[in-house]
Amino acid sequence: MIGAGRAREKSGVGSFEEEWAQLKRDAVAMRLAGAGQGGAGTPDVKGSRSAWTTAGNAVEGLAGDVRRAQGALDRGQQGLVTGGGVESAAAQSDLYQSWKTYLDMVAGRCGRLGGGLERAGSDLFLTDKGVLGLFDAIKTHDEDTPAVGGQGR
Amino acid sequence: MIRVVDVEALKALKPHEFEEAALGYRTTSDMAAQAKDALEQRITPQLRGALNGEAADAAVAQLRELTKDFHYVQVECGLIGTALNAFAADVRPAKTKLEQALSDADAHRFAVGANGSVSYPAAGQNPGGPPTAPGSANGTLSEQARALQRQAGNFDPNPNYAIAQDIANRIAEALKEATDADQKWAPQLRGLKVDDDLTVSDGDWADVQKDGEGVREAGRHYSDSLPQPPKDGSPKDNAAWWKGLDPGQQQAWTSLHPDVVGALDGVPATVRDEANRIVLDESRGQYRTELDAMPKPPANEWTWINAGGYASKVHTDEWMDWYKAHGERYEHLTNSLKGMESIQKRFDAVGQNDLPEAYLLGYSAEGNGRAIVANGNPDTAVHQAVYVPGTTANLGSIGGDIDRMGNVWRVADGKSGGQPVSTITWLGYDAPQDIVKDSPFSHYADDGAPAFNRFMDGLDASHTGDSEPHRTAIGHSYGTTLIGSAARQGTLNADDVILAGSPGVQVPKAEQMDVPKGHVWNLEADGDPVPDIGRFGHGGTDWDGPWIIPSDEEFGANQMVTGNVHGHSEYWDADSTSLLNQGYVVAGRGGDAELKAPPKHWEHMR
Structure with missing residues (x-):
């Protein structure tokens, strides 16, 4: 377990540490009680379900952080004259548009992944296979395209 | 075709607006750094720790991809912020120059055109000639033209001509400087446009490196x-x-x-x-x-030839051709990549087997490579341990050395009574690569020792705790020789020293290791041949005799029990007494380590 004092100071996740500490205690207690490994879709295993949910909440929280950064980026653009004969100003404006879009995509990914994690924890009827399918779908959604960076390995 | 920045454009351009845009990117970069750390240090390990199975693996894989996105955002937005600040710094002098010139023109009631020409009214007397005429001056950057202008100015009866020409020249300079900066930075900024997908590939990182080179080159003036x-x-x-x-x-x-x-x-x-x-x-x-x-190595590497009636296995011509052209580089790339994967594996292992977060305190892929990897943050740790690996250590083999310090961390953390521990693998020197050809020589240790001393002093300088941290230097094999050399050449900034499988430490006495008496701890396992072979190269000499090594009684180290580890390479095996004793020392509880009598070397060597 990571000592709370040792990790770097982080924003946005609140009482994440305590929640996890409790979670881990629950999980250990469960294993000692012979409840087995559990996994999503086994509604009697409370620990593993809340593990999914907590991770899901944290990842969705990151989407909020991305949005806040977008706000800062947007405020930074105010007062900038685009065009008007300075090429760098036009280039900066294009650059900004590309990053605004990219951050939308990152926030979207956080939302999808966070939502998937939460659903894995909350949907009592989801089987392991069903959870796997959830993440496969997310994976396919975010595959590489060849345009700028190229289809890397 | 160069697009010239004209007077109106430079007047409208506000460097501080670009700096404010830069601040937005810096905020974004900071956000991404924090998100990356949250994913790597908390969210992923804690999910990993609580869940098993295929579904959890798939989720973790996606979390890792998201972590890469954030790292990419962090690095690229950092670069963009810097590029925008550099652009602002480059155009600001031009802008100031223009403003000064415009204000001079204004004071003389001259009109400045969009192209920078300065119109002036008639003024002054022209005795014996026609009345003075109004005119317009076009700026020039040519020194020759300026000399001619100055001469003409001396003859022109209208005093405004010379003043206007000077203003026009300054405006021309300002526009030229602004255009240069604009032409330099516009392509850099365009190049920083982001990938259009969320998969951060090798190609993307190779591009990031090129982006960095471009901004570094363009930003040299700013950087200086x-x-x-x-x-x-x-x-x-x-x-x-x-x-x-x-x-x-x-x-x-x-x-x-x-x-x-x-x-x-x-x-x-x-x-x-x-x-x-x-x-x-x-x-x-x-x-x-x-x-x-790079072309792949040919599949048919070997062939058999009949030489003097015997069949011998030799490399094929095809393979030799490939090897001559690419072999060395291929080996360097594959070996280095192996090391990079080991480091990444450690980052991904946060939370597994209780491992704390990891910090990369040094890294280079050049030559044998450098890698300094910490388990836990040393700046906030009460107990620090720094491990120096020995012969054959290089970037490619760093994984094993990282694991050893993971093991020490676990034991020491368990013995430290809750005080934070940081254990560090320090590959900050060129270790000998061949046990026969290289290891007998001292220069690897002597060259690396000053860097080790600086690193240890650095741990003091960057420490943020209320009190000085307790610091242990751990050496294995040739690494112990380096630690000894560090103590001999300078002052070893440590409180405890652990030497494992030492071939000698260049000094003959424990008290020369720069730590308080009783704080040098030696480990020699059964069947470890290195101490006896090494002594003739690295042993210390004084009045008690030549070639003394830390396993000798005369040296004066505490001899720790190694338990059932055997040979030269098992000192950090999990659950071994050797590891447990090191954990005690690292946690500042050396008194609890189990000791034994020194091995009797001279006896069995005779």
Whole structure:
């Protein structure tokens, strides 16, 4: 377990540490009680379900952080004259548009992944296979395209 | 075709607006750094720790992809912020020059055209000639033309001509400088446009490296204007330099010169980590891309020839041709990539087997490579341990050395009564690569020792706790020789020293190891041949005799029980007494380590 004092100071996740500490205690207690490994879709295993949910909440929280950064980026653009004969100003404006879009995509990914994690924890009827399918779908959604960076390995 | 920045454009251009845009990117970069750390240090390990199975694996894989996105955002937005600040710094003098010229023109009631020409009214007397005429001056940058203009000015009866010409020339200079800056930065900024997908590939990281080179090249002037790290500064000087930078300058240094910042002893561990991870990801992208483009080694590597009636196995001509052209580079790339994967594996292992977060305090893929990897943040730790690996250590084999310090961390953390521990693998020197050809020589240790002393001093300089940390130096094999050399050449900044499988430490007595009496701890396992072979190269000599090594009674080290470890390479095996005893020492509880009598070397050597 990571000592709370040792990790770097982080924003946005609140009482994440305590929640996890409790979670881990629950999980250990469960294993000692012979409840087995559990996994999503086994509604009697409370620990593993809340593990999914907590991770899901944290990842969705990151989407909020991305949005806040977008706000800062947007405020930074105010007062900038685009065009008007300075090429760098036009280039900066294009650059900004590309990053605004990219951050939308990152926030979207956080939302999808966070939502998937939460659903894995909350949907009592989801089987392991069903959870796997959830993440496969997310994976396919975010595959590489060849345009700028190229289809890397 | 060059697009010239005209008077109106330069008047409208506001450098500080670009700096404010830069601030937005810096905020984004900081957000991404925090998100990356949250994913790597908390969210992923804690999910991993609570869940097993295919579904959890798939989720973890997606979390890792998201982590890469954030690292990519962190690095690229850092670079963009720096580029925008550099552009602002480059155009600001031009803008100031223009404003000065315009205000002079205004004071004389001259009109300035969009192209920079300056119109002036008639003035002055022209005795014996026609009345003076109004006119218009066009600026020039040519020294020759300016000389002619000055001559003409001397004859022109209208005094406005010379004044207007001077103003026009200054405007021309300002426009030229602004155009140069604009032409330099516009392509850089366009090049920083982002990938259109969320998969951060090797190609993307190779591009990030190129982006960095471009901004570094274009931003040289800006970069030179920043406060420079002290030349040959002590870790304390380095720490003070870093603290003296404002956040924008810090980001500029990390973005433009991550290799410099990552290697500076005394700079905070989190900062070095951030910088070295940029270098790591960029070099990994670059190495993989290069390896992919290289012809693969021919499949038919071997053939049999009949030489003098005997069949011998030799390399095929085809393979030899390939090897001559690519072999050395291929080996360097594959070996380095192996090391990079080991480091990445450690980052991904946070939370597994209780491992704390990891910090990359040093990194380079050049030559044998460098890697300094910490388990737990040393700046906030009460107990620090720094391990120096021995012969054959290089970037490719770093994984095993990282694991050893993971094991020490676990034991020491369990014995430290809750006080934070940080254990560090220090591959900060060129270790001998061949046990027969290289290991007998001292120069590897002697060359590396000053760097080790600086690193240890740096741990002091960057430490943030209320009290001084307790620090242990751990050496294995040739690594012990380096630690001894560090104590001999300078002052070893440690409280305890652990020597395992030592071939000798250049000094003959424990008291010369720069730690308090009773704080040198030696480990020699049954069947470890190195101490007896090595003594003739690295043993210390004094009035008690020649070639004394830490296993000898005359040396005066505490001899720790090794338990059932055997040979030269098992000192850090999990659950061994050897590891347990090291854990006690690292946790500041050396008194609890189990001791034994020194092995009787001279007896069995006779």
